[in-house]
Amino acid sequence: MDTIALIGLGASNALLLVELQKRGLIQNVDVLVFDSSDKEINDKTYCFWARPQEQIVLDLQELIFKSWNSVKVVDRVENLDQMNYYMVESRRLYQEAKSIIAQHANVNFINASIDAVQEVPDKVLLHSNGHGYLVDRIFDSRPGVIDEEIGATVWQSFKGWKIETAAAVFDERTFTLMDFEVAQDGGTQFMYVLPFRDNQAMIELTRFSNELLEDQRAEELLTQYCETLAERYTVVGMEQGTIPMTQDILVDQSHPRRISMGGRRGLIKATTGYAFKAMHEDARAVASTFGDQALSQSRKAPGKFTRFHFYDTLLLILLKFRPSWGKEIFTRLLVSQRASSVFTFLEERSSISWEVSMFARLPILKFLWSVGYLVLFKLRKHAWRFAPLLLTCVATVLQFYFPQHVLPVVGGVLLIMLFTVGIPHGALDAYLEKRSDRLSVFVLKYLGIMALALLVWWVTPVIALVAFIAYSAWHFGQTDLEEWEISSPVLSVVWGLMVMVLLLLPHWDEVLTVLGAIGIDAAKSVPAAPRAFLVMVEVLAFCLAVWQRSWKWLLTATTLLATSVLPLMIAFGVYFVLGHSVVGWRHLKVRQNWSTVQMWKRASPFTLGALLVFAVMLTTARVASLTEYFGTGMVFISALSLPHVVYMSVFYQKNSATLHGPRR
Ligand SMILES: Cc1cc2nc3c(=O)[nH]c(=O)nc-3n(C[C@H](O)[C@H](O)[C@H](O)COP(=O)(O)OP(=O)(O)OC[C@H]3O[C@@H](n4cnc5c(N)ncnc54)[C@H](O)[C@@H]3O)c2cc1C
Secondary structure, eight states, X not given: OOEEEEEOOSHHHHHHHHHHHXXXXXXXXXXXXXXXXXXXXXXXXXXEEEOTTSHHHHHHGGGEEXXXXXXXXXXXXXXXXXXXXXXXXHHHHHHHHHHHHHHOXXXXXXXXXXXXXXXXXXXXXXXXXXXXXXXXXXXXXXXXXXXXXXXXXXXXXXXXXXEEEXXXXXXXXXXXXXXXXXOOTTSEEXXXXXXXXXXXXXXXXXXXXXXXXXXHHHHHHHXXXXXXXXXXXXEEEEEEEEEEEOSOBOOOOSOTTXXXXXXXXXXXXXXXXXXXXXXXXXXXXXXXXXXXXXXXXXXXXXXXXXXXXXXXXXXXXXXXXXXXXXXXXXXXXXXXSOHHHHHHHHXXXXXXXXXXXXXXXXXXXXXHHHXXXXXXXXXHHTHHHHHHHHHHHXXXXXXXXXXXXXXXXXXXXXXXXXXXXXXXXHHGGGGSSOOSSOHHHHHHHHHHHHXXXXXXXXXXXXXXXXXXXXXXXXXXXXXXXXXXXOOOHHHHHHHHHHHHHHHXXXXXXXXXXXXXXXXXXXXXXXXXXXXXXXXXXXHHXXXXXXXTTOHHHHHHHHHHHHHXXXXXXXXXXIIIIIIIIHHHHHHHHHHHTOOHHXXXXXXXXXXXXXXXXXXXXXXXXXXXXXXXXHHHHHHHHHHHHXXXXXXXXXXXXXXXXXXXXXXX
């Protein structure tokens, strides 16, 4: 029987246990449940909204402590239509989970912290207090690692008082949502009032800010607020907590036996802190494929490319850099929309038309400011990615107004880049992995493969050409898809071939001249492909980019399309040097943890060698035009590329998961 470990008995893993019990799945596995806390206290209250017939309500009926059907927003009281707002006390959930543990001899609770998690062949080894536990799979709910992309993380910090009042002052059917009638203190602050009885309620002060709520200040504000509610009251309970409002939890999905849960899986909605309902849905999803070992591979992290993710990004930017705008934005939202519609939106189930009408009622200029911030941030961060398109635009303008300058100017830039990045990125192959061969043997092997490629060119240029196109397509496709973090060998080959088509077909006459220069006259009889074919490939390139939701792919496809009006040499140079080689260079830099200077130093002997061979080839080749020179250069590059493609292919297979560093 397999052994699984639940690390943490907080909300997500408690909900998982409840779900496994409901489905009768616990009998099939041994379960070890670890938590550093004994989970005896009520450390949180979980609120969520739902319709009474929704699964979460049916499943957790026994655990629900309180529900409300109407809500006070701004200055009106509103019925929640078909919905209720529910509350579950964490202690009750933990009790339920512990009673499930107590009922099963094969389930054990270990009140200890997990110090480290180690992957070993076919198992996971957990270290705790000097003991080791070997298990088949883990469901890990330890706090996740945040790698904030823009600015500092915004925190939702709150302090709640459970109060009892001398008089009956609350309507126990109505809770108060986001009351902004409190000092903002340079952040976005508001109160919740959750009445349990007509003289008992939880009053909760919440702050959205980079700076956490200070205890003393929170008590001052709670005191002031409670005094507006009741003349005499007593504080009988307290709740306090912080939730990171981030979209940048690093969700580790690289290992099928390590399954992230709850907050660690990024299930806490960044702009609200709500997660309970999402965790219940997730527990159901996990339980429904519980026996499936491939489960965690197929479980994708919450979508980064949805429109809701984008809205959240905009709001988070505002909360980070213009926190004082929060009050106006939330108040306008609550004034202009029914609370039940806002809940549907927060649950990411609203329609686009509703969202358009909602944004129209919000301070739209503030959101446009946020869009501007985001665009500038991304442009600055990804400036190098736009370099190929930028150079293409410059070349196109030159071509139009000063055609004689295109080759000297743009070609010159590309030539400099070829010898500073293009060839050096390949020249680092010798340092990629621990070599079993000595450097001299490695160089001999490398030169041997190159010589073989040159021999094939000499004996049978047609086969050499077809092979060159094939391995270039493989290598271009592999590098691009690695960069775009798309794992599909089929797509990689398809894209590589499409790159070759998009580079070569628009320049067919020049391609024939080049081929003629290297002795492939037979190509002259190959007619240019019909224009419709090229258009089809271009459309397909855009469709694939959209399908994969990859703006980087879209950018490359756009650049390739734009280069089709430029000379072949420039088009090829833009893609090969500014696109492909720069990407490859960056992959090496991240994975090998090298500095640029280190890379140049290491690459310099091989780069100089390559320069020398190139110079010899150019001076000895009998060529008449620049395009023909390109032919000679192409043969040289094809020979140089072959060993490089082989070594890089192995490099990508080994290092795919660690190429991008923590930030995507
Ligand atoms: C105070 C508070 C109130 C919230 N209220 C709501 C709400 O009303 N509605 C809502 O939808 N969401 C709410 N949330 C957000 C979210 O639902 C909770 O954060 C939820 O607890 C997340 O569940 P989890 O399982 O990921 O983490 P947790 O519930 O925090 O569970 C993690 C568990 O792992 C244990 N642990 C940590 N490290 C180790 C280790 N090394 N070894 C062993 N055990 C370890 C911890 O002790 C803990 O028990 C609230 C969050 C907070 C902080």
